[in-house]
Amino acid sequence: MPVDELDTRILRLLLEQPRTSVREYARILGVARGTLQARLDRLEREGVITGTAPALSPAALGHPVLAFVHIEVTQGHLDEVGDALAAVPEIVEAFSITGGGDLLARVVARDNAHLEDVVQKLISMPGVVRTRTEVALRERVTHRMLPLVESLGRAART
Numbered sequence: 001m002p003v004d005e006l007d008t009r010i011l012r013l014l015l016e017q018p019r020t021s022v023r024e025y026a027r028i029l030g031v032a033r034g035t036l037q038a039r040l041d042r043l044e045r046e047g048v049i050t051g052t053a054p055a056l057s058p059a060a061l062g063h064p065v066l067a068f069v070h071i072e073v074t075q076g077h078l079d080e081v082g083d084a085l086a087a088v089p090e091i092v093e094a095f096s097i098t099g100g101g102d103l104l105a106r107v108v109a110r111d112n113a114h115l116e117d118v119v120q121k122l123i124s125m126p127g128v129v130r131t132r133t134e135v136a137l138r139e140r141v142t143h144r145m146l147p148l149v150e151s152l153g154r155a156a157r158t
Contacts, residue, residue, distance in 0.1 A: 015145055065111060065114070066135070067109065070100055071104070074127045088121060090108055090114075091118075092108055
């Protein structure tokens with residue numbers, strides 16, 4: 001298991017109070033600041049903590065339309081297309097997948113016409129065979145990690 005009970009308490013605090021100082025985290029947890037910093041360093045080194053940037057809202061940035069675009073790629077061109085996707089600012093995430101398509105891109109847009117422009121840009125990329133787009137209507141579960149961290153904490157206690 002990559003984390004123990006103290007690690008899960010640290011992760012929970014990071015998720016619940018992301019703008020708190022290391023000194024304050026240590027006080028809340030009742031551990032030495034050096035112990036906390038060593039744990040944070042290890043969690044970063046092991047890839048458990050992957051960043052400290054703020055979470056931004058595409059909608060508040062003028063891109064309220066969210067879509068998932070399945071991209072079918074010509075055999076042998078997956079890396080090229082994946083690299084090309086990184087040059088499209090409206091693509092906020094992309095994954096290699098199994099099932100219907102080779103890549104799945106999370107795309108944000110100003111409106112439906114803008115989304116169509118982005119999809120047309122994807123279709124015109126060398127190596128892209130076809131796309132299939134699904135527009136999200138409403139977010140039902142926001143991106144979250146706390147339930148997973150809490151589950152790991154329960155498992156660490158047993």
